[in-house]
Amino acid sequence: MSSGEVVVLRGGTLVDASGRRRADVVVSGGVVAAVGTDLDPPSGALQLDASGAVVAPGLVDIHTHLREPGMEEAETVESGARAAALGGYTAVVAMPNTDPPVDSAAVASRVLGLGRNACVEVAVAGAITVGREGRRLAPLAEMAALGVALFTDDGAGVQDARLMRRALEYASALGVTLAEHCEDASLAAGGQMHEGAWSSRLGIPGQPAEAEEVMVMRDIALCRLTGAPVHFLHLSTRGSLALVRAAKAGGLPVTAEAAPHHFSLTDALVASFDPVFKVNPPLRGPDDVAAVRAALSDGTLDAIATDHAPHPPEAKELPFDQAPPGMLGLETALALALTEAALPLESVLALMSWQPARIAGLRSTQGGPVEVGRPANLCVVDPSTRWVVDPARSASRSRNNPYAGRELTGAVRHTVAAGVAVVVDGEGRR
Protein backbone atom coordinates (compact mmCIF):
# COMPACT_ATOMS: atom_id res chain seq x y z
CA MET A 1 0.00 0.00 0.00
CA SER A 2 1.31 3.46 -0.91
CA SER A 3 2.16 5.64 2.05
CA GLY A 4 3.25 8.63 0.03
CA GLU A 5 0.10 10.67 0.53
CA VAL A 6 0.05 13.89 2.55
CA VAL A 7 -3.32 14.36 4.25
CA VAL A 8 -4.54 17.16 6.50
CA LEU A 9 -7.51 16.59 8.80
CA ARG A 10 -8.65 20.08 9.63
CA GLY A 11 -11.01 21.47 12.24
CA GLY A 12 -11.82 18.32 14.20
CA THR A 13 -11.76 17.36 17.86
CA LEU A 14 -9.12 14.74 18.61
CA VAL A 15 -10.23 11.94 20.91
CA ASP A 16 -7.86 9.17 21.98
CA ALA A 17 -7.10 7.27 25.17
CA SER A 18 -5.44 10.37 26.64
CA GLY A 19 -8.55 12.54 26.28
CA ARG A 20 -10.08 15.18 24.05
CA ARG A 21 -8.54 18.30 22.47
CA ARG A 22 -9.01 20.58 19.46
CA ALA A 23 -6.30 19.86 16.91
CA ASP A 24 -5.57 19.47 13.25
CA VAL A 25 -3.57 16.45 12.13
CA VAL A 26 -1.08 16.25 9.28
CA VAL A 27 -0.30 12.79 7.94
CA SER A 28 2.71 12.13 5.76
CA GLY A 29 4.71 9.06 4.78
CA GLY A 30 2.26 6.78 6.59
CA VAL A 31 2.69 8.42 9.99
CA VAL A 32 1.28 11.32 11.95
CA ALA A 33 3.60 14.18 10.98
CA ALA A 34 2.09 17.03 13.01
CA VAL A 35 -0.69 17.61 15.56
CA GLY A 36 -1.76 21.08 16.61
CA THR A 37 -3.63 24.23 15.75
CA ASP A 38 -2.61 26.79 13.13
CA LEU A 39 -0.52 24.22 11.28
CA ASP A 40 0.86 25.22 7.92
CA PRO A 41 -0.26 22.42 5.61
CA PRO A 42 2.26 21.36 3.00
CA SER A 43 1.22 22.44 -0.49
CA GLY A 44 -0.44 19.72 -2.52
CA ALA A 45 -1.79 18.01 0.60
CA LEU A 46 -5.20 16.37 0.48
CA GLN A 47 -7.23 18.61 2.77
CA LEU A 48 -10.07 16.83 4.54
CA ASP A 49 -12.69 18.71 6.50
CA ALA A 50 -13.06 17.40 10.04
CA SER A 51 -15.06 20.34 11.42
CA GLY A 52 -17.88 19.31 13.73
CA ALA A 53 -16.39 15.81 13.76
CA VAL A 54 -14.20 13.67 15.98
CA VAL A 55 -10.77 12.52 14.82
CA ALA A 56 -9.89 9.26 16.55
CA PRO A 57 -7.60 6.27 16.28
CA GLY A 58 -9.06 3.94 13.63
CA LEU A 59 -11.39 1.19 14.81
CA VAL A 60 -10.09 -2.35 15.23
CA ASP A 61 -12.37 -5.33 14.64
CA ILE A 62 -11.06 -8.44 16.34
CA HIS A 63 -13.77 -10.69 14.85
CA THR A 64 -14.21 -10.47 11.07
CA HIS A 65 -15.03 -13.26 8.62
CA LEU A 66 -13.33 -12.42 5.33
CA ARG A 67 -14.13 -15.82 3.75
CA GLU A 68 -10.92 -16.10 1.78
CA PRO A 69 -9.73 -18.67 0.89
CA GLY A 70 -12.65 -20.77 -0.29
CA MET A 71 -15.82 -18.70 -0.02
CA GLU A 72 -14.98 -15.76 -2.26
CA GLU A 73 -18.56 -15.49 -3.50
CA ALA A 74 -19.45 -14.26 0.01
CA GLU A 75 -16.45 -11.96 0.65
CA THR A 76 -12.80 -11.50 -0.16
CA VAL A 77 -10.03 -9.96 1.87
CA GLU A 78 -10.21 -7.00 -0.49
CA SER A 79 -14.00 -6.48 -0.34
CA GLY A 80 -14.16 -7.06 3.41
CA ALA A 81 -11.35 -4.57 3.96
CA ARG A 82 -13.24 -1.96 1.94
CA ALA A 83 -16.36 -2.57 4.03
CA ALA A 84 -14.21 -2.22 7.13
CA ALA A 85 -12.78 1.11 5.98
CA LEU A 86 -16.30 2.45 5.33
CA GLY A 87 -17.13 1.47 8.91
CA GLY A 88 -14.18 3.45 10.29
CA TYR A 89 -11.93 0.42 10.79
CA THR A 90 -8.22 0.56 10.07
CA ALA A 91 -7.58 -3.04 11.11
CA VAL A 92 -9.47 -6.30 11.19
CA VAL A 93 -8.61 -9.75 12.48
CA ALA A 94 -9.66 -12.37 9.93
CA MET A 95 -11.26 -15.45 11.46
CA PRO A 96 -9.84 -18.87 10.53
CA ASN A 97 -13.05 -20.70 9.52
CA THR A 98 -12.22 -20.50 5.84
CA ASP A 99 -11.87 -23.36 3.36
CA PRO A 100 -9.22 -24.58 3.94
CA PRO A 101 -9.15 -23.23 7.49
CA VAL A 102 -6.24 -21.18 8.78
CA ASP A 103 -4.68 -24.05 10.71
CA SER A 104 -1.18 -23.95 9.24
CA ALA A 105 1.57 -21.45 8.52
CA ALA A 106 0.92 -21.93 4.79
CA VAL A 107 -2.70 -20.78 4.91
CA ALA A 108 -1.95 -18.05 7.47
CA SER A 109 0.75 -16.61 5.19
CA ARG A 110 -1.60 -16.74 2.24
CA VAL A 111 -4.23 -14.65 4.04
CA LEU A 112 -1.57 -12.30 5.43
CA GLY A 113 -0.26 -11.91 1.87
CA LEU A 114 -3.73 -11.02 0.57
CA GLY A 115 -4.04 -8.57 3.44
CA ARG A 116 -0.93 -6.68 2.37
CA ASN A 117 -2.85 -5.51 -0.72
CA ALA A 118 -5.99 -4.59 1.23
CA CYS A 119 -6.91 -1.03 2.14
CA VAL A 120 -6.73 -1.63 5.91
CA GLU A 121 -4.43 -3.73 8.08
CA VAL A 122 -5.46 -7.40 8.03
CA ALA A 123 -4.28 -9.55 10.92
CA VAL A 124 -5.06 -13.23 11.02
CA ALA A 125 -6.42 -15.46 13.76
CA GLY A 126 -5.23 -19.05 13.55
CA ALA A 127 -7.22 -22.14 14.46
CA ILE A 128 -6.57 -23.81 17.81
CA THR A 129 -7.06 -27.31 16.40
CA VAL A 130 -6.31 -28.97 13.08
CA GLY A 131 -9.26 -28.47 10.73
CA ARG A 132 -11.09 -26.76 13.62
CA GLU A 133 -12.18 -30.29 14.47
CA GLY A 134 -11.34 -30.12 18.16
CA ARG A 135 -9.16 -33.24 18.11
CA ARG A 136 -5.48 -32.27 17.67
CA LEU A 137 -3.64 -29.04 18.37
CA ALA A 138 -2.80 -26.98 15.30
CA PRO A 139 0.83 -25.85 14.85
CA LEU A 140 0.39 -22.70 16.93
CA ALA A 141 4.15 -21.98 17.11
CA GLU A 142 4.52 -21.95 13.32
CA MET A 143 1.66 -19.51 12.99
CA ALA A 144 2.85 -17.42 15.95
CA ALA A 145 6.22 -17.10 14.18
CA LEU A 146 4.34 -15.26 11.39
CA GLY A 147 2.94 -12.80 13.92
CA VAL A 148 -0.40 -14.54 14.57
CA ALA A 149 -1.35 -13.44 18.08
CA LEU A 150 -4.90 -14.75 18.46
CA PHE A 151 -6.11 -18.33 18.02
CA THR A 152 -9.68 -19.63 17.91
CA ASP A 153 -11.82 -22.39 16.42
CA ASP A 154 -14.56 -19.75 16.01
CA GLY A 155 -17.76 -21.09 14.56
CA ALA A 156 -17.30 -23.88 17.11
CA GLY A 157 -16.01 -24.09 20.65
CA VAL A 158 -13.22 -26.46 21.70
CA GLN A 159 -15.37 -29.17 23.31
CA ASP A 160 -12.61 -31.24 24.93
CA ALA A 161 -11.57 -29.64 28.23
CA ARG A 162 -8.26 -31.52 28.39
CA LEU A 163 -7.32 -30.36 24.89
CA MET A 164 -8.29 -26.79 25.77
CA ARG A 165 -6.10 -27.01 28.87
CA ARG A 166 -3.13 -28.14 26.77
CA ALA A 167 -3.84 -25.42 24.21
CA LEU A 168 -3.87 -22.78 26.95
CA GLU A 169 -0.58 -24.02 28.40
CA TYR A 170 1.00 -23.98 24.94
CA ALA A 171 -0.44 -20.55 24.09
CA SER A 172 0.83 -19.13 27.35
CA ALA A 173 4.36 -20.39 26.61
CA LEU A 174 4.17 -18.79 23.15
CA GLY A 175 2.79 -15.49 24.46
CA VAL A 176 -0.38 -15.69 22.34
CA THR A 177 -4.06 -15.56 23.35
CA LEU A 178 -6.78 -18.13 22.82
CA ALA A 179 -10.26 -16.85 21.97
CA GLU A 180 -13.19 -19.14 22.64
CA HIS A 181 -16.48 -19.44 20.79
CA CYS A 182 -18.48 -20.58 23.80
CA GLU A 183 -20.97 -23.18 22.71
CA ASP A 184 -21.37 -26.59 24.27
CA ALA A 185 -22.16 -28.66 21.18
CA SER A 186 -24.25 -31.25 23.00
CA LEU A 187 -26.49 -28.68 24.70
CA ALA A 188 -26.80 -26.53 21.58
CA ALA A 189 -27.36 -29.44 19.19
CA GLY A 190 -30.19 -28.81 16.75
CA GLY A 191 -30.91 -25.33 18.14
CA GLN A 192 -31.67 -22.82 15.41
CA MET A 193 -32.43 -19.85 17.67
CA HIS A 194 -32.43 -18.86 21.34
CA GLU A 195 -34.45 -21.24 23.51
CA GLY A 196 -37.21 -19.26 25.16
CA ALA A 197 -40.77 -18.03 24.71
CA TRP A 198 -40.25 -17.16 21.04
CA SER A 199 -38.76 -20.52 20.08
CA SER A 200 -41.73 -22.25 21.78
CA ARG A 201 -44.25 -20.01 20.02
CA LEU A 202 -42.59 -20.40 16.61
CA GLY A 203 -41.92 -24.12 16.95
CA ILE A 204 -38.26 -23.64 16.09
CA PRO A 205 -35.80 -25.73 18.14
CA GLY A 206 -33.81 -23.51 20.47
CA GLN A 207 -30.39 -23.52 22.10
CA PRO A 208 -30.45 -22.52 25.75
CA ALA A 209 -28.36 -19.69 27.18
CA GLU A 210 -26.66 -22.37 29.25
CA ALA A 211 -25.03 -23.83 26.09
CA GLU A 212 -22.90 -20.67 26.07
CA GLU A 213 -22.59 -20.31 29.82
CA VAL A 214 -21.25 -23.79 30.64
CA MET A 215 -18.31 -23.20 28.31
CA VAL A 216 -17.63 -19.74 29.74
CA MET A 217 -17.65 -21.35 33.18
CA ARG A 218 -15.32 -24.16 32.08
CA ASP A 219 -12.86 -21.81 30.40
CA ILE A 220 -12.75 -19.54 33.44
CA ALA A 221 -11.82 -22.64 35.43
CA LEU A 222 -9.13 -23.51 32.86
CA CYS A 223 -7.85 -19.96 32.95
CA ARG A 224 -7.48 -20.31 36.72
CA LEU A 225 -5.75 -23.68 36.29
CA THR A 226 -3.26 -22.57 33.65
CA GLY A 227 -2.86 -18.84 34.27
CA ALA A 228 -3.18 -18.34 30.50
CA PRO A 229 -5.25 -15.44 29.17
CA VAL A 230 -8.63 -16.29 27.62
CA HIS A 231 -10.64 -14.04 25.34
CA PHE A 232 -14.38 -14.73 25.12
CA LEU A 233 -15.92 -14.14 21.70
CA HIS A 234 -19.40 -12.70 21.10
CA LEU A 235 -20.92 -13.15 24.57
CA SER A 236 -24.68 -12.87 24.52
CA THR A 237 -26.24 -13.84 27.84
CA ARG A 238 -26.68 -12.28 31.27
CA GLY A 239 -25.22 -15.42 32.85
CA SER A 240 -22.04 -15.35 30.72
CA LEU A 241 -21.45 -11.72 31.58
CA ALA A 242 -21.94 -12.34 35.30
CA LEU A 243 -19.33 -15.12 35.10
CA VAL A 244 -16.82 -12.86 33.32
CA ARG A 245 -17.50 -10.04 35.79
CA ALA A 246 -16.75 -12.35 38.71
CA ALA A 247 -13.63 -13.77 37.01
CA LYS A 248 -12.27 -10.28 36.45
CA ALA A 249 -13.04 -9.32 40.04
CA GLY A 250 -11.02 -12.39 41.05
CA GLY A 251 -8.04 -11.12 39.05
CA LEU A 252 -8.11 -13.71 36.25
CA PRO A 253 -6.67 -12.64 32.86
CA VAL A 254 -9.93 -12.83 30.90
CA THR A 255 -11.21 -10.42 28.28
CA ALA A 256 -14.54 -10.44 26.47
CA GLU A 257 -16.35 -8.95 23.52
CA ALA A 258 -19.96 -8.54 22.42
CA ALA A 259 -21.32 -8.09 18.91
CA PRO A 260 -23.59 -5.16 17.98
CA HIS A 261 -26.52 -7.46 17.17
CA HIS A 262 -26.52 -8.70 20.74
CA PHE A 263 -27.20 -5.22 22.08
CA SER A 264 -29.50 -4.02 19.29
CA LEU A 265 -31.71 -6.95 18.14
CA THR A 266 -33.83 -9.54 19.95
CA ASP A 267 -35.12 -13.04 19.22
CA ALA A 268 -38.61 -11.60 18.56
CA LEU A 269 -37.31 -10.76 15.05
CA VAL A 270 -37.12 -14.46 14.25
CA ALA A 271 -40.95 -14.41 14.07
CA SER A 272 -40.41 -13.18 10.49
CA PHE A 273 -38.72 -16.53 9.75
CA ASP A 274 -36.19 -14.45 7.82
CA PRO A 275 -32.75 -16.12 8.00
CA VAL A 276 -31.11 -12.68 8.03
CA PHE A 277 -31.87 -12.85 11.79
CA LYS A 278 -30.19 -16.24 12.21
CA VAL A 279 -26.83 -15.93 13.94
CA ASN A 280 -24.69 -17.83 16.37
CA PRO A 281 -24.81 -17.24 19.33
CA PRO A 282 -28.48 -16.54 18.57
CA LEU A 283 -30.33 -13.29 19.15
CA ARG A 284 -31.53 -13.37 22.75
CA GLY A 285 -34.35 -11.78 24.72
CA PRO A 286 -34.58 -8.20 26.04
CA ASP A 287 -33.13 -9.11 29.44
CA ASP A 288 -29.94 -10.44 27.83
CA VAL A 289 -29.76 -7.37 25.58
CA ALA A 290 -29.98 -5.17 28.68
CA ALA A 291 -27.24 -7.24 30.34
CA VAL A 292 -24.92 -6.80 27.33
CA ARG A 293 -25.50 -3.03 27.43
CA ALA A 294 -24.75 -2.92 31.16
CA ALA A 295 -21.58 -4.98 30.65
CA LEU A 296 -20.40 -2.58 27.96
CA SER A 297 -20.66 0.30 30.37
CA ASP A 298 -19.26 -1.32 33.53
CA GLY A 299 -16.04 -2.70 32.00
CA THR A 300 -17.06 -6.37 31.99
CA LEU A 301 -16.83 -6.25 28.20
CA ASP A 302 -13.54 -5.05 26.75
CA ALA A 303 -14.57 -4.79 23.12
CA ILE A 304 -17.37 -4.48 20.63
CA ALA A 305 -16.52 -6.87 17.79
CA THR A 306 -18.64 -7.26 14.68
CA ASP A 307 -18.64 -11.01 13.96
CA HIS A 308 -19.12 -9.73 10.37
CA ALA A 309 -20.29 -12.97 8.75
CA PRO A 310 -21.10 -12.59 5.05
CA HIS A 311 -23.21 -15.24 3.34
CA PRO A 312 -24.33 -15.20 -0.29
CA PRO A 313 -28.05 -14.65 -1.08
CA GLU A 314 -28.62 -18.25 -2.18
CA ALA A 315 -27.54 -19.44 1.29
CA LYS A 316 -29.60 -16.88 3.20
CA GLU A 317 -32.67 -17.52 1.02
CA LEU A 318 -32.91 -21.10 2.30
CA PRO A 319 -35.57 -21.94 4.91
CA PHE A 320 -34.63 -20.72 8.41
CA ASP A 321 -33.49 -24.12 9.66
CA GLN A 322 -31.23 -24.72 6.65
CA ALA A 323 -29.69 -21.25 6.29
CA PRO A 324 -26.22 -20.63 7.75
CA PRO A 325 -25.92 -18.36 10.81
CA GLY A 326 -24.31 -14.96 10.50
CA MET A 327 -24.90 -11.31 9.63
CA LEU A 328 -22.91 -8.40 8.23
CA GLY A 329 -21.57 -5.89 10.70
CA LEU A 330 -18.57 -3.84 9.62
CA GLU A 331 -20.43 -0.87 8.14
CA THR A 332 -23.00 -0.51 10.92
CA ALA A 333 -21.15 -1.37 14.14
CA LEU A 334 -20.00 2.12 15.11
CA ALA A 335 -23.39 3.72 14.43
CA LEU A 336 -25.15 0.95 16.37
CA ALA A 337 -22.83 1.51 19.32
CA LEU A 338 -23.43 5.26 19.20
CA THR A 339 -27.19 4.88 18.71
CA GLU A 340 -28.04 1.95 20.96
CA ALA A 341 -25.44 1.47 23.67
CA ALA A 342 -26.04 4.76 25.53
CA LEU A 343 -22.31 5.21 26.10
CA PRO A 344 -20.14 8.33 25.90
CA LEU A 345 -18.17 8.57 22.65
CA GLU A 346 -14.90 8.01 24.53
CA SER A 347 -16.18 4.67 25.84
CA VAL A 348 -17.35 3.59 22.39
CA LEU A 349 -13.89 4.35 21.01
CA ALA A 350 -12.20 2.49 23.86
CA LEU A 351 -14.39 -0.55 23.11
CA MET A 352 -13.86 -0.33 19.36
CA SER A 353 -10.29 0.92 18.99
CA TRP A 354 -7.64 0.85 21.70
CA GLN A 355 -8.94 -2.00 23.84
CA PRO A 356 -9.43 -4.45 20.93
CA ALA A 357 -6.05 -3.34 19.52
CA ARG A 358 -4.48 -4.48 22.78
CA ILE A 359 -6.33 -7.84 22.81
CA ALA A 360 -5.24 -8.54 19.22
CA GLY A 361 -1.62 -7.57 19.85
CA LEU A 362 -1.87 -4.66 17.40
CA ARG A 363 -0.89 -1.83 19.72
CA SER A 364 2.24 -0.92 17.73
CA THR A 365 0.14 0.17 14.73
CA GLN A 366 -3.44 0.58 15.95
CA GLY A 367 -5.46 2.24 18.69
CA GLY A 368 -3.45 5.43 19.03
CA PRO A 369 -2.44 7.69 20.69
CA VAL A 370 -2.63 10.29 17.93
CA GLU A 371 0.95 11.55 18.26
CA VAL A 372 3.73 12.60 15.94
CA GLY A 373 5.57 9.58 14.61
CA ARG A 374 2.79 7.06 15.24
CA PRO A 375 1.35 5.08 12.29
CA ALA A 376 -1.49 7.13 10.77
CA ASN A 377 -4.51 4.88 11.32
CA LEU A 378 -7.38 7.27 11.97
CA CYS A 379 -11.10 7.67 11.53
CA VAL A 380 -13.16 10.85 11.40
CA VAL A 381 -16.66 10.44 12.80
CA ASP A 382 -19.74 12.66 12.73
CA PRO A 383 -21.37 11.61 16.01
CA SER A 384 -24.72 13.21 15.26
CA THR A 385 -25.31 12.54 11.55
CA ARG A 386 -28.40 10.44 10.93
CA TRP A 387 -28.55 7.94 8.10
CA VAL A 388 -30.67 5.01 7.00
CA VAL A 389 -29.08 1.60 6.44
CA ASP A 390 -29.28 0.55 2.79
CA PRO A 391 -27.80 -2.94 2.23
CA ALA A 392 -27.42 -2.23 -1.49
CA ARG A 393 -24.76 0.39 -0.72
CA SER A 394 -22.43 -2.04 1.05
CA ALA A 395 -18.88 -2.73 -0.11
CA SER A 396 -19.36 -6.30 1.08
CA ARG A 397 -20.00 -8.96 -1.54
CA SER A 398 -22.93 -10.15 0.58
CA ARG A 399 -26.22 -8.53 1.53
CA ASN A 400 -27.23 -10.31 4.76
CA ASN A 401 -27.69 -7.07 6.64
CA PRO A 402 -30.32 -7.28 9.41
CA TYR A 403 -30.57 -3.48 9.81
CA ALA A 404 -32.08 -2.60 6.41
CA GLY A 405 -34.16 0.58 6.71
CA ARG A 406 -33.06 1.30 10.28
CA GLU A 407 -32.16 4.91 11.08
CA LEU A 408 -28.86 5.23 12.94
CA THR A 409 -26.99 8.17 14.41
CA GLY A 410 -23.25 8.56 13.86
CA ALA A 411 -21.47 8.29 10.54
CA VAL A 412 -17.92 7.76 9.33
CA ARG A 413 -16.75 10.77 7.33
CA HIS A 414 -13.16 9.81 6.51
CA THR A 415 -10.83 6.87 7.19
CA VAL A 416 -7.05 7.13 6.92
CA ALA A 417 -5.29 3.74 6.94
CA ALA A 418 -1.49 3.50 7.01
CA GLY A 419 -1.39 7.16 5.99
CA VAL A 420 -3.71 6.81 2.99
CA ALA A 421 -7.19 8.37 2.88
CA VAL A 422 -9.15 5.24 1.98
CA VAL A 423 -12.58 6.76 2.74
CA VAL A 424 -13.33 10.42 1.97
CA ASP A 425 -16.71 11.99 2.71
CA GLY A 426 -18.23 8.58 3.34
CA GLU A 427 -17.12 7.10 0.02
CA GLY A 428 -14.41 4.51 -0.54
CA ARG A 429 -11.55 5.73 -2.70
CA ARG A 430 -10.69 2.33 -4.13
Ligand code: DOR
Ligand atom coordinates in the same frame (compact mmCIF):
# COMPACT_ATOMS: atom_id res chain seq x y z
O1 DOR B 1 -23.31 -16.52 13.19
C1 DOR B 1 -22.15 -16.90 13.07
N1 DOR B 1 -21.57 -16.95 11.87
N2 DOR B 1 -21.46 -17.26 14.17
C2 DOR B 1 -20.25 -17.81 14.09
O2 DOR B 1 -19.66 -18.12 15.10
C3 DOR B 1 -19.63 -18.08 12.76
C4 DOR B 1 -20.17 -17.16 11.75
C5 DOR B 1 -19.84 -17.53 10.33
O3 DOR B 1 -18.67 -17.84 10.06
O4 DOR B 1 -20.72 -17.46 9.48
